[in-house]
Amino acid sequence: METLEPLLAEHPFVRGMSPSQIETVAGCASNVRFQTGQYLFKDGEEANQFYIIRKGRIAIEAASPTHDPILIHTYGDGEILGWSWLVPPYRWRFSGKALELTRVLMIDGKCLRGKCEKDHDLGYELLKRFADILAGRLDSARLQLIDMYASASKGRRR
Amino acid sequence: MTLAVAEAPAAAGRTGPPSDPMLPRPWRVCRSVRETDDTFTLELIPEPGQPVQPFAAGQFNMLYLPGIGEVPISISGDPTYPHTLVHTTRAVGAVTKKMAAIRRGDAIGVRGPFGTAWPVEDSEGNDVVFVAGGIGLAPLRPALIQVLSRRERYGRVVLLYGARTPDDILFRKQLREWRADFDLEIQVTVDRATHDWRGNVGVVTALISRVPFEPGHTVAMICGPEVMIRYTVMELERRGVTPDRAYVSLERNMKCAVGFCGHCQLGPLFICKDGPIFPYEKVAVLLSQREV
Numbered sequence: 161m162e163t164l165e166p167l168l169a170e171h172p173f174v175r176g177m178s179p180s181q182i183e184t185v186a187g188c189a190s191n192v193r194f195q196t197g198q199y200l201f202k203d204g205e206e207a208n209q210f211y212i213i214r215k216g217r218i219a220i221e222a223a224s225p226t227h228d229p230i231l232i233h234t235y236g237d238g239e240i241l242g243w244s245w246l247v248p249p250y251r252w253r254f255s256g257k258a259l260e261l262t263r264v265l266m267i268d269g270k271c272l273r274g275k276c277e278k279d280h281d282l283g284y285e286l287l288k289r290f291a292d293i294l295a296g297r298l299d300s301a302r303l304q305l306i307d308m309y310a311s312a313s314k315g316r317r318r
Numbered sequence: 319m320t321l322a323v324a325e326a327p328a329a330a331g332r333t334g335p336p337s338d339p340m341l342p343r344p345w346r347v348c349r350s351v352r353e354t355d356d357t358f359t360l361e362l363i364p365e366p367g368q369p370v371q372p373f374a375a376g377q378f379n380m381l382y383l384p385g386i387g388e389v390p391i392s393i394s395g396d397p398t399y400p401h402t403l404v405h406t407t408r409a410v411g412a413v414t415k416k417m418a419a420i421r422r423g424d425a426i427g428v429r430g431p432f433g434t435a436w437p438v439e440d441s442e443g444n445d446v447v448f449v450a451g452g453i454g455l456a457p458l459r460p461a462l463i464q465v466l467s468r469r470e471r472y473g474r475v476v477l478l479y480g481a482r483t484p485d486d487i488l489f490r491k492q493l494r495e496w497r498a499d500f501d502l503e504i505q506v507t508v509d510r511a512t513h514d515w516r517g518n519v520g521v522v523t524a525l526i527s528r529v530p531f532e533p534g535h536t537v538a539m540i541c542g543p544e545v546m547i548r549y550t551v552m553e554l555e556r557r558g559v560t561p562d563r564a565y566v567s568l569e570r571n572m573k574c575a576v577g578f579c580g581h582c583q584l585g586p587l588f589i590c591k592d593g594p595i596f597p598y599e600k601v602a603v604l605l606s607q608r609e610v
């Protein structure tokens with residue numbers, strides 16, 4: 161069977177991991193394609209994966225009972241999507257939909273969680289990387305909240 | 319009639335204003351373009367006999383409406399055509415709202431150009447990452463025009479641009495043309511999407527991880543709200559671009575524009591004469607301070 165290790169090894173996410181750690185992560189990876197409009201995951205579903213976007217674009221949507229889903233963020237080439245697999249209760253907080261034909265490496269988080277419990281060095285390496293991703297997401301969300309381009313004169317700042 | 323093209327000044331240097339820097343000179347609006355709901359571009363030509371000053375990308379003029387007031391506005395046009403001054407302005411208050419209503423043929427006073435420039439020539443040989451937020455694309459536009467006119471002298475050139483909503487995106491047509499005509503990677507994002515928007519959603523800083531550039535050989539030029547500038551520099555640092563490679567454009571309320579009055583003072587610096595373009599390191603600690 162074709163291994164995804166070479167593909168994964170090129171990604172900055174695994175930079176600094178040992179070859180055996182990369183091999184372990186690659187062992188939980190599969191190559192997946194999503195068509196335009198197809199959902200990768202839906203709000204509330206069990207979160208057992210994360211994704212490395214190879215090419216394409218994914219929208220994160222929040223469901224609304226009265227409106228169309230609200231588009232919160234889009235992710236593109238090279239970005240990592242999904243951290244809910246790492247934090248109990250392991251459920252997606254939002255939905256993820258492909259905005260165009262999108263190729264991803266899908267990593268089985270459930271499989272990886274098990275491996276991290278047995279190998280804390282691997283767990284620490286992964287946690288460091290996801291802490292960095294989460295910090296970036298928090299910064300982005302806070303900046304979006306500030307509404308920084310609104311002007312002071314009509315409740316909108318420059 | 320073809321006007322003689324004045325030579326563009328050295329990019330990193332400062333271009334002196336005409337002999338009396340406090341005296342507005344008469345120019346006339348030859349074109350007025352509504353860019354968005356609250357932002358407009360004025361193209362100005364000098365009244366006959368008025369001198370044309372060369373300007374550098376990043377410099378600004380004081381625009382004067384008699385009886386109303388005077389405001390600093392960056393030049394958003396091509397530095398190789400200083401005989402037409404282009405200014406893109408967001409109507410936010412007393413003067414800029416009145417300015418939004420002026421039309422072709424109307425008179426306007428101009429003092430300038432003032433201030434420091436983007437390091438366009440000093441960046442040759444490097445990758446260049448432009449990061450613009452909101453109206454911040456306007457002061458960066460002359461630098462982009464200059465870099466694209468000598469495209470072969472630079473490595474990768476990237477423009478990351480964030481707007482509040484799709485309706486707030488400036489220079490749409492030019493962005494499309496640049497994308498088609500130049501080796502320029504452009505990524506546009508909005509903080510808030512509308513239902514018909516098919517592009518990126520999220521703050522402009524989130525785009526930094528998506529584009530290719532060589533961190534050790536990159537110069538970043540950043541213009542937008544100060545909070546965006548700070549987060550952009552941090553995000554660039556995460557990608558390996560050290561803050562000494564970042565240049566930013568700052569704004570403070572301004573009156574004289576020549577360093578007399580102290581209105582635009584930021585710590586030991588005067589935005590009007592030491593800026594508005596600064597190496598980030600020079601202003602980093604001052605950025606979170608409120609205006610004096």
Ligand SMILES: Cc1cc2nc3c(=O)[nH]c(=O)nc-3n(C[C@H](O)[C@H](O)[C@H](O)COP(=O)(O)OP(=O)(O)OC[C@H]3O[C@@H](n4cnc5c(N)ncnc54)[C@H](O)[C@@H]3O)c2cc1C
Binds near residue numbers: 411453571
């Ligand atoms: C060097 C420099 C270059 C500039 N370049 C441009 C440009 O290219 N295009 C452009 O649209 N603007 C630019 N500005 C900002 C512009 O000068 C101000 O928006 C303008 O002076 C506001 O004047 P006003 O009389 O219309 O508003 P005011 O009546 O003075 O103010 C109205 C409201 O806007 C707020 N405000 C005023 N100035 C600013 C500001 N600079 N930032 C955020 N909020 C502000 C005030 O707090 C107030 O709430 C620049 C400023 C500087 C210092």
